[in-house]
Amino acid sequence: MRFRRSRAEVPFGLVAPVRSDRRTKNLTKRLRPGDIAVIDHVDLDRVSAEALVGCGVSAVINVARSISGRYPNQGPEMIVAAGIPLVDDVDPEVLTRVHDGERLRLEGATLYRGGEVVARGTRQDKESVAAAMAEARAGLATQLEAFAANTMAYLQRERDLLLDGIGIPVIGTSMEGRHVLIVVRGYHYREDIVALRPYIREFRPVIIAVDGGADAVMEAGYRPDIIVGDFDSVSDQALTSGAELVVHAYRDGRAPGLQRLTDLGHEAVVFPATGTSEDVAMMLADGSGASLIVAVGTHATLEEFLDKGRSGMASTFLTRLRVGGKLVDAKGVSRLYRSRISPWALLGLVAACLLTILVAAYSSPAGQVYLTFLAARWDAFVYWMTGLFT
Known part of the structure; x- marks a missing residue:
């Protein structure tokens, strides 16, 4: 850079x-x-x-x-x-x-x-x-042991939510059977959004932005359908974009981001959960019936989990296990997906159709009459245009 x-x-x-x-x-x-x-x-x-x-x-x-x-x-x-x-x-x-x-x-x-x-x-x-x-890196084994302990502790605290989906709120945006794009302002999010433009254009997924990811979505020229998070890094412009707002609250009911929305006159749905806002967005999409979840800027590899820190690794790891086969990383989508119809292919198809119509019209009596009529109209148009300048 x-x-x-x-x-x-x-x-x-x-x-x-x-x-x-x-x-x-x-x-x-x-x-x-x-x-x-x-x-x-x-x-x-x-x-x-x-x-x-x-x-x-x-x-x-x-x-x-x-x-x-x-x-x-x-x-x-x-x-x-x-x-x-x-x-x-x-x-x-x-x-x-x-x-x-x-x-x-x-x-x-x-x-x-x-x-x-x-x-x-x-x-x-x-x-x-x-x-x-x-x-x-030499002490990585110790961190993996801590990760395993954190995973078990998180599973005990959130087993109802992780295993049965108990606690996932009902929202107004319909995701049943649809693709969902979750945008986190994390690793390579700009490059991923650019690579996904053909996919977004064709499938029109529901866009869930996590905190500052809402501004990333708007910078790319799109509008988020849902914004999830504690709203400490979301601009006022994103909050007034018309997206449905879901506040990530602590398990004890405290929701620091709710006060800002109340002061601005916005209504919001509260989602109490122990994990991160990234995890909340995935569970919300999965619990609302999404058929496919495409993740942008999220943590996917062991290296990224470690870079996030031990305290936040367990919830993200278990959430990905819960979502399972629905979850696809943006890089995988951009590598495997190609637009079904390219602009050049569409232009060639239109040209072939026009050529077919002209050949059919020229070879049939009715078509020749129609072509003669068009030629007469064209001559009249040219005569009219010539009269404007003489």
């Missing part, structure tokens, strides 16, 4: 505006090209890293450890591969010491305000990230 950085390179380091937030997802909404991003994100995941790179940041300063060693997360590799300086293990006080938009100097692993040291950490590069990733 290429971008232009509006930063000032000087012999003493990098001088650029600084913006900070404890939540990376919130910070990426305010970042501008060339900014230094100050985050607090242990085990920086790939989706967050993609967002930071996409914002065109000139450097990333992480209060936490970008690779803690619990599992081989992919975010730091993406940051350093893009040529963006990454500084780890910075004093957490930096989040309160810096002011949004003030220009500071980053030299090596030290952040300066004039001659004053604001923060100091550990500079990461390709070699250090590769070594940390290798160490994290």
Whole structure:
């Protein structure tokens, strides 16, 4: 991914505006090209890293450890591969010491305000990230054991929902016997949506967007039929698109996203579940009778499950087992599916039909009379056009 950085390179380091937030997802909404991003994100995941790179940041300063060693997360590799300086293990006080938009100097692993040291950490590069990733992979067996334990715990909590579908709400959008496209703003979602355009055009699937996936759907030129999530990363434009809104609530009934919808005057259906909003969307589609579920930007491979973190792996894994053969990854659809009728084939068919009509008309007496009539009308039209200019 290429971008232009509006930063000032000087012999003493990098001088650029600084913006900070404890939540990376919130910070990426305010970042501008060339900014230094100050985050607090242990085990920086790939989706967050993609967002930071996409914002065109000139450097990333992480209060936490970008690779803690619990599992081989992919975010730091993406940051350093893009040529963006990454500084780890910075004093957490930096989040309160810096002011949004003030220009500071980053030299090596030290952040300066004039001659004053604001923060100091550990500079990461390709070699250090590769070594940390290798160490994290060495302890992968421990993470898989934790994954198995989390899976059993989640199954015990949600067995009624997973096994019998008890708790899935009734919604107004009909999905019985239809294809459903679930869009999560995750891995390669833009490329997947582009690849699925012929499929969407022909099958007209019900589009379920998960949180920020609603804006991704609208950016691609479509309108979501249903939006599912806690609505912390959905724009007001997406909320007013006419989609049916389903709020993902905790099992105890708390629904943080419901207050925002109430304040904006929107009605919503509440879906209490322990899993992620991605899981809720899949269970909603399956429980509503969808015949096929195509997933965009979701977690599908072991590497992606690990990058998501242990706490969120179990629910997604079990939800995919529940949905079973209905679920197809977008990449699989784009590779196997081709539009049944290409534009060139359709144009050729129209040309062949016209040629057949002309041959039939020329070879029959009635057709010759009709052709003579058309020729006379054409001559009259040409005569009329000539009279306009003479």
